[in-house]
Amino acid sequence: MKRAVALSMILALLLIASAYTPRTQAFRIGVQVGDWFKYKGTIVYWWAEPDVPFPPHMYAFILQVYNETEWIKYEVIEIKAEARNVTFRVTNHWKNGTETYYNLTDNMDTSFTMMIIDADLGPGDMVRPAYDWGFGYSWPPRYLNNTITVDYIGGSPRPVKVLDWVLPAFIPGSYTRQIYWWDNATGIQVRYEVRENSTAYDPNTFERLGDYRYIATFELIDSNYNWGAVIPEYPKWPLAVLTLAATATIVCYGRKFRPK
Structure with missing residues (x-):
């Protein structure tokens, strides 16, 4: 078990600096130098057993960033079309x-x-090819699932491309779902949602600390195009009910939300 947990941590580290096999098909870069996009990260839902830290592991540091920032701004400062690199x-x-x-x-x-x-x-267009991580674990190619029309506060509806996928579980019982939205005309990310249900382990002893689950979002709130904030398609009430249920559970067991 310790070996499996150690390998999972190595895998998570590789996620941050991974390299995939590039596509050969050329497409179009839709942003320009000087474009900027402002986002708000939100922890929509958090539940954990008492001994689970926040964030639950070092590779979920983005949760702490979401929890402690008012906003995050990405400004395009360089485009290298031949290398297909955009620097923010x-x-x-x-x-x-x-x-x-x-x-x-x-x-x-x-x-x-x-x-x-x-x-x-x-x-049906591919945004990332398959990747073999080794250890008998691999990711399939990732293809866009859908095109939806999204409303923006103070702006006009715009078509958005969607990738909604569940990561293959490296350790049985873990679950991570990622939902990406990208603006069709520019290709810029306008919304990201991650849902994770897993178990935390001590990074030094690899002892089990407890289960945790969370939902977090990263949403566009402003840009130089004056789009305004993204208005999600799904209704808010299911998340509100989920949060109330989680709060009741935590009160009953004397637990607290760590995010503020």
Whole structure:
């Protein structure tokens, strides 16, 4: 079991810096230098057994970023079309009033972040090829599932491409679902949702700490195109009911939400 947990941690680390086999088919980069996009990360739902830390493992650090920032801005500062690289200047505006900055280069064939894909793709188009991680574990190719029309606050409805997929479980019983939305005309990510249900382990002893589950979103709230915030298609009430149920459970067992 310890070996399986150790391998899962190695796998999670590889997710951050993974490289995939590039596609040979050329598509279109839909953004320009100077374009900017502002996002808000939100922990919609969090439940964990008492000994599970927040975040539940070091590779879920993005949850802490979502929890402690007011907004995150991505500004396009460089485009290398031949290499299919788009570089963003990323600004994290923290709830304590400070800001931090870094550059992120997103490759449109290989990056794990997938902040941008080719413009004008359609359902059935591949956004990432299959990848064999070793250890008898692999990911299938990822194809766009659907095209939907999304409303923006103060803006006009726009077509959006959707990738909705469940990661193959490396350790039996774990579950991670990722839902990506990209604007059709620019290829920029306008919404990301992740749902995870798994078990946390001590990184030093590999002892089981407990189960956890969460839902987190990363949503566009503004841009230089004046799109405004994305309005999700699904109704809000199921998540509200889920949150109330989780709160009742936590109160009954004397547990608390760690995110604030």
